[in-house]
Amino acid sequence: MNDRDNMTGVPDSGAPAPFTTAPGASAPPREKWWQSLLLALLAALAIRHFLIQAYKIPSGSMIPSLLIGDQLIASKFAYGIRLPFFSTKLVHFATPGHGEIVVFRFPEDPSKDFIKRTIALPGERIRIEQGIIYVNDQPIPRQPAGVAHDGQYAGARLYQEQWGGCSYMVQYSAAPSHPFWNMPEVQLGPDEIFVMGDNRDHSNDSRFWGTVNLDLLEGQPLFIHFSWDSEKNTVRWDRIGTGLLCGD
Numbered sequence: 596m597n598d599r600d601n602m603t604g605v606p607d608s609g610a611p612a613p614f615t616t617a618p619g620a621s622a623p624p625r626e627k628w629w630q631s632l633l634l635a636l637l638a639a640l641a642i643r644h645f646l647i648q649a650y651k652i653p654s655g656s657m658i659p660s661l662l663i664g665d666q667l668i669a670s671k672f673a674y675g676i677r678l679p680f681f682s683t684k685l686v687h688f689a690t691p692g693h694g695e696i697v698v699f700r701f702p703e704d705p706s707k708d709f710i711k712r713t714i715a716l717p718g719e720r721i722r723i724e725q726g727i728i729y730v731n732d733q734p735i736p737r738q739p740a741g742v743a744h745d746g747q748y749a750g751a752r753l754y755q756e757q758w759g760g761c762s763y764m765v766q767y768s769a770a771p772s773h774p775f776w777n778m779p780e781v782q783l784g785p786d787e788i789f790v791m792g793d794n795r796d797h798s799n800d801s802r803f804w805g806t807v808n809l810d811l812l813e814g815q816p817l818f819i820h821f822s823w824d825s826e827k828n829t830v831r832w833d834r835i836g837t838g839l840l841c842g843d
Contacts, residue, residue, distance in 0.1 A: 647814075647817075648671055649666060649667070649669075650666070650667055650669055650698060650708065650710065650816070651664075651666045652665040652667070652710070655794055655797060656794050656797060656798035656800070657696075657712070657794060658746075658748060659753070659766055660765075660793045661696075661793075661819075662824075662834070664823040664831070665822045665831075665834060667816045667839060668816070669698050670814050670817055673688065674688055674690070674815065690716060691713040691716075691788060692759045693715075693716065693758045693761065694761025694763065695712070696712050696815070696816050697814075697816075698812075699813055700813060705811065708813055711791060711792050711798070711800050712792070712793060713789075714730070714758070714791050715730050715783055715788065717786060718784075719783050719789075721778075721780065721783070722779060722781065723778040725776055725777065726776040728791075735758050736758070738754065739752070739753070739754060740754055740764060741753050748768055750768070751768040752767045752768075754766070754767070759841065766793065766794055766795065768794075768796045768797065775802065786810070787806035787808055789806055789807075815840070816839040818839055818840075818843075819835060819837045820836075821835060822834040
């Protein structure tokens with residue numbers, strides 16, 4: 596290199612000139628990477644704790660509505676805002692409606708998330724007689740819809756239930772004399788809901804461990820974003836994008 600190539604007019608010694616920041620100038624981008632990383636982490640935490648969260652269905656308690664391997668997106672602020680990393684709910688927005696699917700913390704072990712369908716609301720009375728669910732002495736309307744033909748529960752009796760603003764399919768596998776088909780009346784408190792799985796004879800729900808306090812609500816499922824059939828080792832393409840809100 597000749598002297599004309601050296602912008603400082605000093606003969607080049609072969610060593611690179613040290614980089615300095617002019618007074619008043621902002622730090623170079625490489626000195627701010629940690630700030631960008633911190634902002635990204637804070638944004639991710641805010642989205643996960645306040646906006647949306649993904650859940651995976653591990654069991655068949657919500658068949659035929661939700662299948663094992665379904666992965667869904669839930670709104671975290673539908674019913675309230677919870678303090679991150681704690682169980683304290685800061686704000687309560689709303690109460691689920693009849694027939695809505697909800698994600699909640701399992702009352703007997705709050706470290707676990709459960710997903711079920713809302714059957715009875717705060718202050719209501721619920722009982723089950725021969726498989727018919729009565730809320731405030733009124734039976735939940737349902738119509739026979741044939742039988743299941745595929746999978747583990749082939750032969751199960753299907754019913755289309757209409758509850759609140761929701762229409763959904765449920766199934767029964769056991770005979771009418773099965774203990775699951777009868778439950779004495781339960782009076783719900785002012786902050787409690789009663790939940791059940793759509794796979795009525797194969798669901799661990801409020802019939803066995805009681806009601807769900809509103810403070811345990813985690814979110815409202817919105818749609819299925821992915822579904823994997825582990826038995827066939829294939830993607831269930833037809834389920835991706837399926838809406839889970841009432842009316843979808």
